[in-house]
Amino acid sequence: MELFLQNFANIDSLVKIWPLLVQGLSLTLLLSLVSLPLGLLAGLTVAVTYSFGNTFSRRLIIVMIDLLRSFPALVLLILIYYSLPFFGISLPGFAAVVLALVINNTGYYGEIFRAGIESVPRSQHEAAAALGFGRGRAMVYLILPQAVRRVVAPLASNSLELVKMTSLASLVALPELLRSARVAQEQTYNPTPLTAAAVIFFVMLWPFSRWVSQMEKKALKERA
Amino acid sequence: MDRILENYFNLAVMAQALPTVFDGFLVTVQVALSVIAIGIGAGLALALLRCAENPVLNGVISLYVEVFRTLPQLVILIFIFFGLPYMGIRFSPFLAVAVGLGAVLSAFAAETFWAAINALPKGQWEASAALGMSRMKCLFYIILPQAIRLATPLITNRAIAITKGTALGVAVSLQETLGSAQSVMAILANPSPLTLAAGFYLLFFIPLVIASRIIENRMAKTTG
Numbered sequence: 220m221e222l223f224l225q226n227f228a229n230i231d232s233l234v235k236i237w238p239l240l241v242q243g244l245s246l247t248l249l250l251s252l253v254s255l256p257l258g259l260l261a262g263l264t265v266a267v268t269y270s271f272g273n274t275f276s277r278r279l280i281i282v283m284i285d286l287l288r289s290f291p292a293l294v295l296l297i298l299i300y301y302s303l304p305f306f307g308i309s310l311p312g313f314a315a316v317v318l319a320l321v322i323n324n325t326g327y328y329g330e331i332f333r334a335g336i337e338s339v340p341r342s343q344h345e346a347a348a349a350l351g352f353g354r355g356r357a358m359v360y361l362i363l364p365q366a367v368r369r370v371v372a373p374l375a376s377n378s379l380e381l382v383k384m385t386s387l388a389s390l391v392a393l394p395e396l397l398r399s400a401r402v403a404q405e406q407t408y409n410p411t412p413l414t415a416a417a418v419i420f421f422v423m424l425w426p427f428s429r430w431v432s433q434m435e436k437k438a439l440k441e442r443a
Numbered sequence: 444m445d446r447i448l449e450n451y452f453n454l455a456v457m458a459q460a461l462p463t464v465f466d467g468f469l470v471t472v473q474v475a476l477s478v479i480a481i482g483i484g485a486g487l488a489l490a491l492l493r494c495a496e497n498p499v500l501n502g503v504i505s506l507y508v509e510v511f512r513t514l515p516q517l518v519i520l521i522f523i524f525f526g527l528p529y530m531g532i533r534f535s536p537f538l539a540v541a542v543g544l545g546a547v548l549s550a551f552a553a554e555t556f557w558a559a560i561n562a563l564p565k566g567q568w569e570a571s572a573a574l575g576m577s578r579m580k581c582l583f584y585i586i587l588p589q590a591i592r593l594a595t596p597l598i599t600n601r602a603i604a605i606t607k608g609t610a611l612g613v614a615v616s617l618q619e620t621l622g623s624a625q626s627v628m629a630i631l632a633n634p635s636p637l638t639l640a641a642g643f644y645l646l647f648f649i650p651l652v653i654a655s656r657i658i659e660n661r662m663a664k665t666t667g
Binding site for chain 2: 226289290292302380384387390397429432
């Protein structure tokens with residue numbers, strides 16, 4: 220037990236590496252704060268385009284969404300980060316990670332918003348038209364508010380996944396929380412920084428993860 | 444345009460890379476299947492154990508579920524591969540990924556199966572008791588078949604999302620699709636192997652994504 224504590228919860232090395240971890244945490248938060256709204260916006264745009272589209276553009280969007288969903292985020296990130304330099308374009312790590320996360324989540328958010336918009340009954344569109352709403356105004360004021368309410372649970376769940384995915388940045392040498400912990404671990408020859416990073420991630424994400432699971436349970440109950 | 448062809452779709456390079464990347468793809472398929480088998484099997488077992496309503500056991504299972512559902516997959520893999528050896532526990536890259544991602548999927552699956560079991564109306568249990576069935580018999584013959592149906596769309600989506608995480612194996616030097624493509628790319632100084640890897644991922648995941656769409660549509664229809 221003592222050996223265990225010394226290895227995995229070593230106070231001395233924790234004090235030493237704490238500033239490094241705090242720095243990492245702030246980069247993790249920044250990555251999330253930039254990627255999350257951009258991803259939501261991109262997904263929403265795709266979904267609204269779908270609902271205004273004709274049969275052909277609708278098919279095209281579905282194919283695009285499925286392609287994006289079939290692609291591991293890390294493959295996208297590696298493709299962006301390691302292959303663009305062959306064209307003389309070198310994107311900084313931060314931009315590459317944000318771009319990869321946004322492209323990847325456009326597929327997920329797009330599908331979620333799309334399902335939400337589709338689930339609003341046809342009669343709502345007709346009623347809006349009868350009241351003299353244009354299609355754009357009907358979408359913004361009548362359809363979207365109802366659509367979003369129906370998909371809050373998957374939206375929250377996907378947003379949590381997006382924040383968790385920021386840890387991929389550690390693989391392109393961006394010093395976010397996980398990467399900082401790895402660096403600290405190599406300096407101290409001690410896995411305490413890894414434990415600390417895991418604890419920080421857990422404390423930070425757990426409330427959201429509980430909230431998401433409550434909402435998923437409610438959704439299941441409604442279907443049963 | 445020529446540069447795009449030369450860098451991303453260089454057939455000569457691709458031909459050279461194909462054997463290595465294909466070997467990597469076989470590893471991806473093996474890890475993916477192991478993750479799904481471990482995840483769904485352990486998840487169902489944990490959900491059934493919770494039905495025993497032993498408070499200590501329930502506490503332990505809840506903790507396990509919360510931890511593996513909340514932590515980013517990469518943090519878990521890094522901890523297993525670089526942290527646990529300090530305790531004398533060593534996993535091969537293959538096992539680290541299979542066990543790590545399997546644990547993540549099992550946490551989600553346990554939570555979803557358990558939620559589905561609870562989402563079914565209490566009257567099902569009461570009716571089975573009235574027909575003289577034991578609780579055990581009721582669980583296996585009446586409750587579980589319905590719960591599994593209810594949980595299937597959610598778990599399919601999770602399984603696909605988590606299986607895509609096998610690309611994270613790169614971080615623990617597993618020579619799967621992405622990892623082997625990256626090493627060939629470094630040797631040949633051309634990113635076409637990455638395109639090849641991307642193609643293999645699409646080949647594997649597009650059918651799964653389409654299958655999940657079909658399952659979702661069917662569920663939406665039967666529940667109205």
